Amino acid sequence: MLKSNFARFAAVGLAAAALVSLGATAANAAPVPTEGPLYVYDGNGILIPTAGHVFDWNDNISASLSATDMAAPFHCSADATDSYTFLAPQGQELTRSAWQAYAPNGFTAEGSKDLLAFTLSPYQQTNGTQGVAKVNGGKWSLGLACTKDNGVNYASSGVWWLPVTVEAGTGKFTADPVGDPVVGSPATIDLEATTVPVAPDVDGPLSLNVPVGAKATLGAAALVNGLSTSTGKLGEFTVTDERALSKKGWTLTSSVADFVNGTNTIDKKQLGIKPIVVSGTAVAAAAQVAGSATGSAPFAELAPLAAVGTTKLNADLTFVAPKDSVVGTYTSKLTLTLASK
CATH class of the missing domain: 2.60.40 (Immunoglobulin-like)
Incomplete structure (x- = not known):
């Protein structure tokens, strides 16, 4: 059995779904999730091993693609015009209308399609009803999506998310491991072997x-x-x-x-x-x-x-x-x- 102290959190491709903005009607093909592990940093830029770590609802935490550089950029596709962080039920990360809460997220510079570490804090998803997840608990995802058409539709590619389990009432949450361990992370394999004495009844000379x-x-x-x-x-x-x-x-x-x-x-x-x-x-x-x-x-x-x-x-x-x-x-x-x- 493989065990890991650092887990790999990767975007997972889902079937195409209708994409509808809040109060708008528009659709396009489901975007291409961008594979890559997500690493969690605290408000001081310190890497937090996510396996088993319990986060508070109001913790100031961010996600990055690098375990050594919090500022490693996320890359949106060329048709992206904006981006949003979001809180969505697990399995519905690629359904725009399913987002429970969200917040706008800017590019690094004008004309750039790069994004820096994005906030994973549920309380900072200021649009929508993030309190539902805190009250009810359950399985949710905190993510980042590259979008276009003023956030109505997804861009061709660029969606990342971290699946979490939320404790009802307190809003405390833990990350859910997805996929393989991160390359270079500690991993153990349990071994078992049985031995017999050299002489079952007496010692040798x-x-x-x-x-x-x-x-x-x-x-x-x-x-x-x-x-x-x-x-x-x-x-x-x-x-x-x-x-x-x-x-x-x-x-x-x-x-x-x-x-x-x-x-x-x-x-x-x-x-x-x-x-x-x-x-x-x-x-x-x-x-x-x-x-x-x-x-x-x-x-x-x-x-x-x-x-x-x-x-x-x-x-x-x-x-x-x-x-x-x-x-x-x-x-x-x-x-x-x-x-x-």
Whole structure:
């Protein structure tokens, strides 16, 4: 079902009808309504979204063809000699004698066939009996018509109107949407889908998967700020969480042993670790800086109720040896521990 917050109000073509002015007898073919949305502006020139808006009978409001320019002109056909705003029963907008009330409306300049924003205020339709619509309520249209022969007949084209529903007694009215939504107006489509649990009775497993024989070898050392420094990657590994029902979340921690070369030792705090979430919804922990690392620290976590599945992880490693370290190759172990929240 389509919903719209801004409605499109367009002239709708009707069958030909006899056109008779008040107290006169003359007729011509029904005019051609001019298609186009009508936008409503208040007395300060501010656009009013019409859908659901309740107007008072005496509100000072106007209609324009533009949502951004209140002064965008309406164009009458070449045979138009005058124009009128009107209040008419819905369905009788093209029957001149059916107008309940009306008021003259001028062109922008002498010789021009253009009209500016026209008044939609029912109380300003000063000729006729506009009070009938206020007392009785019901379905009405507020419009603008290009006319000729001193208003007796319609011009060849140029009729616009806004259908409204009037509340009896108070005269309050709301616009009736007609046709499609205005291009660019918000529209929504209701969607519905049904899902089933991954496992109807129990959660799946939570597991840590590190490649067999995994080993991280840091690159060739180089002097950085006068200290032997080497960098590398820990290597990708995964945490798989199939607990689609409980979604408890998890925490992953890392701990590092001291680095050893025979009888020589370098403290584990010299290994900097920057956890990386390669893919998945987990969050990486803060980096451990070489020289001040704690040796045992959080690596990553998945919050409760977060989307479960497979998380791929890695880390940047930086090893900085103290100045008095014996030259050589040092080894250590990094242990990963996975726990449910």
